[in-house]
Amino acid sequence: MSLDLAHIARRLRTHPWVDDAQCGDAAGTPGALVALTREGVDALCRQGRQLVADTLQQHVGASLIFRLFDDMPSLVSASQIDALLQAPLPRDALLEHEHERDGAWTLALRIPLDLIYFPGHFPKAPVLPGAVQVAWALSMASPRLGTPVRCTVMEALKFQQLLRPGDRVELCFHHDPLRRKLHFAYRHGEQAYSSGRLAWSAAS
Structure with missing residues (x-):
């Protein structure tokens, strides 16, 4: 039936x-x-x-x-x-809009409710993993700044607040080419979620 x-x-x-x-x-x-x-x-x-x-x-x-x-x-x-x-569950944030000023980018993102990482982190209290936040920063910066999609060193990582299903957040990043570092931060208004510096060797 x-x-x-x-x-x-x-x-x-x-x-x-x-x-x-x-x-x-x-x-x-x-x-x-x-x-x-x-x-x-x-x-x-x-x-x-x-x-x-x-x-x-x-x-x-x-x-x-x-x-x-x-x-x-x-x-x-x-x-x-x-x-x-x-369709498979989403692996990426939803990009709502973006802007660039003097080499610094700000991307307005929305975290999908159905993000593939949530059931495993954690099943009864879904949280966006820190590793995914770093990977998103690298992958979103690469086409805009020409930086690598992988880093060799992570510096000054801070995870201050949890990112949950449905959250809206701004990802801000800029490139320091002399030191080969990508500075990134997730925030919403005055609320800081996470930040850090991602570096790579000259051979990267």
Whole structure:
């Protein structure tokens, strides 16, 4: 007996954690794109993805593959819904806008709710790993500054506040070519999240 996906989507929208939902085919398994309310995002940050998924499955009485969002993507067809359900979880931050001034870049980023690193770090209290923050700084600086995508030395690393699902943050960086160093910082207004200097040898 096939599931009524339209009914499941309507049922999902009645849960206080769900702002919107669209259902489709996740490679042979029923799936749902779910835009979470603020309450839903709080539950995700406090208790992890598995609890959110289990709670929503109990609510609709069906086993589903979930993709989680803070804003529902603009989708116009069932094939687009299916494609997003079948796509791999994101590995990168969402770039909202950027600007450069005198060689210093500022990138406005949003941390996806469904980032692939969250279930492993940590399952019940998702936090963006420090290693990912460093890797993002290197990968985003490289096409803009011509710097390497890998470093040989990390200096003065500071991780002051946790980055969680759905957070918005500015990544700021600039290059010191004489010392072969990339200075980076994640911040939001006056709030500092992390910072450091990434260096490489002349042979890099």
